[in-house]
Amino acid sequence: MSSTLDENSKEKMRSVSVDLNNDASLLIDIPDALCERDKVKFTVHTKTTLSSFQKPEFSVPRQHEDFIWLHDTLVETEDYAGLIIPPAPPKPDFESPREKMHKLGEGEATMTKEEYTKMKQELEAEYLAVFKKTVQVHEIFLQRLSSHPILSKDRNFQIFLEYDQDLSVRRKNAKEMFGGFFKNMVKSADEVLISGVKEVDDFFEQEKTFLLDYFSKIKDSTAKAEKMTRAHKNIADDYIHLSATLNTISAEDTTANKKHLEKLSDLFEKLRKVEGRVASDQELKLTELLRYYMRDIQAAKDLLYRRARALADYENSNKALDKARLKSKDIAQAEEHQQHCLQKFDKLSESGKRELTGFKGRRVVAFRKNLIEMAELEIKHAKNNVALLQGCIDLLKRVGYTFQTLHKTKCLVRRMSSCLQSPLSFDHLCLTENSDSYVFGPSKRLQLPPRSLSGLSVHSSQSEALSVRGSYVGHGANTSGQLEVPRLHSRPRILQRSEGEGDQWKKEATLAE
Structure with a gap:
């Protein structure tokens, strides 16, 4: 790859x-x-x-x-x-x-084709x-x-x-890698030995205490951030399975629930993408920053170690000078070594203060910048989640109301069928609510043969204002006409009827009053 x-x-x-x-x-x-x-x-x-x-x-x-x-x-x-x-x-x-x-x-x-494709896309995104x-x-x-x-x-x-x-x-070959490992062991042992050296500058004593404590907290925060990011990735993976399963069920469903299932499948797919972006942004803005500063704090601790090593060398040079003076031997050489150690220690102390001060400022700027950006992204993703969920809820409510309307229209046709003393059926039914349309043909649920009600449409912009218009055609002589229901709970009103079977039509007209 x-x-x-x-x-x-x-x-x-x-x-x-x-x-x-x-x-x-x-x-x-x-x-x-x-x-x-x-x-x-x-x-x-x-x-x-x-x-x-x-x-x-x-x-x-x-x-x-x-x-x-x-x-x-x-x-x-x-x-x-x-x-x-x-x-x-x-x-x-x-x-x-x-x-x-x-x-x-x-x-x-063991997976559906859709699940496999989406999981593969997720892993390719992770690799990238x-x-x-x-x-x-x-x-x-x-x-x-x-x-x-x-x-x-x-x-x-x-x-x-x-x-x-x-x-x-x-x-590095195996010998060099072992040499580096041995060097780290010596350094760790050396740190224990020089830890007993008394610090002569409060600034470095405070910095050492701060860095040790800060490193521990950053390490703990890194582990928690990784766990949080992993949880979001797992949720995104779960959404893949939910979306694929709902999509499979909807493909096999021939009932009124089909559209509900399709919308839910689409919702979980969109939520998956949002959850994936949440995980990616948290990884980029927080987890990676914490990992970087774990390494950077270690680099600062290495500086303190080198300075502590120089301080220990300086104190040892003082002891060596005292011994040389007692023995009156190699005094000049001991004094020169002592001065060299002092100059090295002073130089490390001076540059160390400057470096550690810069480290603090750089750290504050980096965390402030990334935490602000991450918070803004979290708000953005949360709003997207709310919008997706609310949109799906509204859509499902509209779908539910439309099918409720369908049921009441079916009851209306049954009433007319009873008045005409002959059953009616939907040859073609179209329900329109706002911008959503639902079409049912002869193979759908509502079949009441042998007569048919064709060209029927249901229009609604509000739940309180529903109208139904359509025409019906029967197999008997001149049994055709049009009907209208101005409101959801109104009785049907005959707009136009054919001649013939007068008693039945009068009965229906009376019912509609």
Whole structure:
């Protein structure tokens, strides 16, 4: 399965941007991407006025491994230890929609054709949503770098943007992956050791407490948001089955309920589309934002770890200097090391305060923007739901009233049939109420042979003003005429009658008075 990113998808994806790319001197976007199985090839487009680049505008192809390489080189650069390195975009994961598609294929025999088609469309939409989110997180990573006053000038970043050939970045082998795992274990143990180092700045102590608590709450909120989104997707899937079942029943129904069933089937199909959009918007505006800030908070915590490591090194250098002075040995070297550790710690503290302050402002702007947009979309979808449900209720009421009218018209014909001492039937019956028409031919319910009442129509704009007009034709001599019922509960009035069988017509005329 392969996918490409069209302009409409791109515009929708940009709507979740946190307005990072404000510097007009270096603008980066991903206008196109191609997915082939597990690999996604991104077209990275750059427009710049900076003299450090060879051209003012260019595009290069990149893969996910290239983004990971760029992130790792930034993290490993000592000069950037005091910066919050934007989190690396997660690896594209299309396994879930593929697995669902496989299960759908296995269960095709147990579904109706309509159910299968709609379920397949849902899964294709889910696959496309995953694809768009993959492009989005990779684009945001680059925009975070381009908007940073220091990271935007990194040489490796410029190579990533400008080099028009394959970067030939290979995936990590098993040994390197184990090395990274071991490094994380050492880091975790190191964090425990340096946690005993007394903080000398209240600002960083407060930030550490805040980030630990905030990360826990964001993680919990992410799990709840995923559960909420999944619930909306499940409701949309249930609507597919409801709509298909009602449609199947209506196709086999020959009674007056047919139109009710068709309208209900159509209602659930429309509700399915609305519910699908609700799930998609919640995923895009809330869940993805929470996931991103889980990674971004971890990047901020990594900054605090590097600073705490520098503080521990500085305190250890003080102890080493004290020992050197006691032994009167290597004092100059110890003093130089102590000064180096102090300068590094001060530099990390200065840039760290600036980065953490910027993180707070960026976070507030992002959440405010996305939560407002999501609330507006929720209101819009709720109004659509109400309009669909109310419209269906009104329609069913009209249909119910029309069939009530049909029943009373049937009773009227029976009364006339009794007066004429011969049964009548509907050869053709048309009921018109507002803009809806209901036509019944000889094969429908109302048959009272051997005589027929043809050309009968029922017109109604209000339930209090119903009129019935039509003509009837019998098999006897000259038994024809026209009738009218001005209001629903009025008695029939003969407009025109033929000659013959006078006693019967007089009886009917008397009844109509």
